[in-house]
Amino acid sequence: MRKVYYFLLIVLFGCISCEWQFTAGDDRIVKVDRYDRIQSLYLTTGDFSALQQMNTVYPMQTRTLIEDVLRIGKVDDQQINTKFLRFYQDSTLQALISEAEQQYANMDDINADFTKVFKYLREHIPGIEVPEVYAQIGSLDQSVIVGNGSIGICLDKYLGSDYPLYKNPLYGYSKSQLATMTRSYIVPDCVGFYLLSLYPMPQDRALSQQERDMHIGKIQWVINQAYGKHVFNTVYTRMVDRYMKSHNLTIDQMLRNNNYSEFRKAN
Incomplete structure (x- = not known):
């Protein structure tokens, strides 16, 4: 009986060990949900089943x-489906739909980057939630929607x-804007806006433009670290880099520090 007991213990610890190994290597894969494909199907063909899928x-x-991107009405308006379909019958928007679906037929590289970046963030910002990421086609008004x-x-x-x-x-669009529309x-844009929603600029005082730029620089520095390369290379990301090298802080602590003068003093 004792031998059986020891055997069960060995099996139990072996299973726990296997579970630990599985959990440790179980990195969450972030994959863009292709809402844009259902949207495109409805807007180019008027397919009613696609509309039903969008709503359900x-x-x-x-x-x-x-309501928030196109701002053409409320989703529960009786005529909103017709208004939505007509809105996209504009030749410019139809061209955008076609081009977007062609360029983004495959998003595996983007999924891989999302997975890599959020793996880093989960390791360095305890408790951070990995959001759902989806693609859509707007009307050249906004690039990223967070909420x-x-x-x-x-x-x-x-x-x-x-x-x-x-x-x-x-x-x-300016040349600097065009350079980022790729x-x-x-x-980087998605993660930047997401981090900004978690670590917003202070609302209890008016900020100078330099302070605003410094706040964005902190977020861009984190993105650089997650990528392992200089996606953003500005005077503010360099200031944050020097600040972090001279201070023993976690990324969360740095992002919560809105005393922007400290970052300038370190340079």
């Missing part, structure tokens, strides 16, 4: 798109700096 499977995304534990990517704002429509003077900036 993706109610939050559809409400956000209609309700999710990140929405507007693919129409990431079609490449040389995309002809972006160069139309009507939109007024595939490679999707993950």
Whole structure:
């Protein structure tokens, strides 16, 4: 009986060990939910089943798109489906839909970057939640939508700096803006806006432009660390880098420190 007992203990600890190994290596894969494909199907064909899926499977995304991104009405308005469909019949928006679906037929590289970056954030910011990430097609108004534990990517704002429509003077994009309207900036932008929602700028006092830039510099520095390279290289990210090298702080502590003068003193 004693031998059986010892055997069971060995099996038990062996199973626990296997479970620990599995958990330790069980890195969460972040994958972009392709809401944009259902949206595209409805907006280009009027497919009623696609509309039903938008409303039943993706109610939050559809409400956000209609009410917060496009701002064409309330999602429960009786005529909102017709208004939504007509809104996208504009030839420019139809071209955006087509181009976005072509350029982003595959997003494996973006999924890999999201997974890598959020793995780093989970290791260095205890308790941080990994949001749901989904893609949509807007109307050149916004690039990233953060809220309700999710990140929405507007693919129409990431079609490449040389995309002809972006160069139309009507939109007024500067060269610096165009440089960031590329595939490679999707993950940095999304993570940046998400971190900004978790570590917002102080609201109890008016901030100077330099203080605002310093706050963004802190977030961009974290993104650089998560990527392991200089995605952003500004005077403010360099100030944060020197500050962190001279202070024994966690990333969470640094992000919560809104005494911006301390970062300047370290330089």
